[in-house]
Amino acid sequence: MFFNSIAFLLFLPTVFFLYWFLLKRSQKYQNILLLVASYFFYGWWDYRFLLLIALSTLIDYSIGLKLEKETVYKKRKYFLAVSLIFNLGMLGFFKYYNFFIESWLDSWAILGFKMHASTMQIILPVGISFYTFQTLSYTIDVYRKKLKPTRNFINFATFVAFFPQLVAGPIERAANLLPQFSVKRTFNLERAKSGIHLIIWGLFKKVVIADGCATYVNAIFDNYQDLNTLTLIIGAVYFAFQIYGDFSGYSDIAIGTARLFGFELMQNFNYPYFSRDVAEFWRRWHISLSTWFRDYLYIPLGGSRTSTFKKVRNVFIIFLVSGFWHGANWTFIIWGALHALFFIPLLITNKNRKYTNQVAEHKAIPSFRELINMLITFVLVTLAWVFFRADSITVAFNYIKRLFTNFSFNIEYLSIENYSIEMLFLIGVFIFIEWLNKHTEHPFLGKFKWFKIIGVILMLLIFGVYSNHQEFIYFQF
Secondary structure: OOOOHHHHHHHHHHHHHHHHHHHOHHHHHHHHHHHHHHHHHOOOHHHHHHHHHHHHHHHHHHHHHHHOOOOOHHHHHHHHHHHHHHHHHHHHHHHHHHHHHHHHHHHHHHHOOOOOOOOOOOOOOOHHHHHHHHHHHHHHHHOOOOOOOOHHHHHHHHHHHHHHHHOOOOOOOOHHHHHHHHOOOOOOOOHHHHHEEEEEEEHHHHHHHHHHHHHHHHHHHHHHHOOHHHHHHHHHHHHHHHHHHHHHHHHHHHHOOOOOOOOOOOOOOOOOOHHHOHHEEEEHHHHHHHHHHHHHHHHHOOOOOHHHHHHHHHHHHHHHHHHHHOOOHHHHHHHHHHHHHHHHHHHHHOOOOOOOOOEEEEEOOHHHHHHHHHHHHHHHHHHHHHHHHHOOHHHHHHHHHHHOOOOOOOOOOOOOOOOOOOHHHHHHHHHHHHHOOOOOOOOOOOOHHHHHHHHHHHHHHHHOOOOOOOHHHHHEE
């Protein structure tokens, strides 16, 4: 079920009414309702994959209890290994089986041996990368004795399948979200208003910015061989805003929806395109994933408190794994490697923590140096996005090659009109709104609140893309 669908428009108020008006006296029944609603929400795509969530839930719940009782180190490692093998094995099979088979055959083909093998057309379950990482963090934290396992199966099952963030995050830690199912929740009007504001802003990012850009991005990437530098630049920039609007829009809707039911999810984006270097970008982009890798992979590898060689190695591992997490294609691995190359000079020179404050803090406009740094960072990130968007490495390299060799800046007409002045205007408005509100969670805070809300709703109605229904990009991950 998509957040930007009629089905969800009917689903959400129904669950909200049952939750607050019929079951408000019973926390237990509220949790049961959320669990049933979450399974219904996920089963809307394909009910067969509900078994995977149920199995993951049952195994990690049981292992958590076993880890609490077990004191023998080897046995504790065994139980942890069972969780890792099951969750990563399930993820690897559904997401990477065909990728490994095809890569194996391609490797032999390079050596002159042509091999043929039939591969199964395995359907990728929506959100599998997100909920497997969420359950893994629970098991690992229990193993490390940083978290006591829950004995309430309903609470744990609802934590795993919680519908607002089930299919595209944020990837929640059990220490933050799980205890929220155990406390009595009372309706808070201000919190609910805040949730609705986030939902409206998230929908604007999705159906106006992301889906508006998508039409042009698809046309430009599909016809890049025949297009000039100006068009290819605009195609790359449009994709940068498409993926940001799409993913951060989903996160805003997820956080806002959870807030309607009395839950607080972690912030997943913090104005990443105002970053002054790539290290700052990764502290602001997909925060739940980058902190997951930091805590469960980077630090266990030694983090940055080790030799220079190992620090560089650890950074490469983190970014390559992050790229591979995103999808079974070499383009994602190259995307991760590029970010590692952008990040390593900052690490070696100890400048990776240089920018931890807000850009232009307490100022209306950035300094010239900040502006240049933001532009350079945006250019580097946008170049890497070309690999993320391209269907293959060949397409990505050819796109970038043509970008730097076909120096023509004439406006070209595609079947979808020329770039659409309307779309450029909307991106400009979006950047302006975000800049003015970069110190706040969303733009509907402070002065002129209702003016801003009405303005965004009007843009949703006038400029929103509702035909050619666009699913969220991160559903494929």
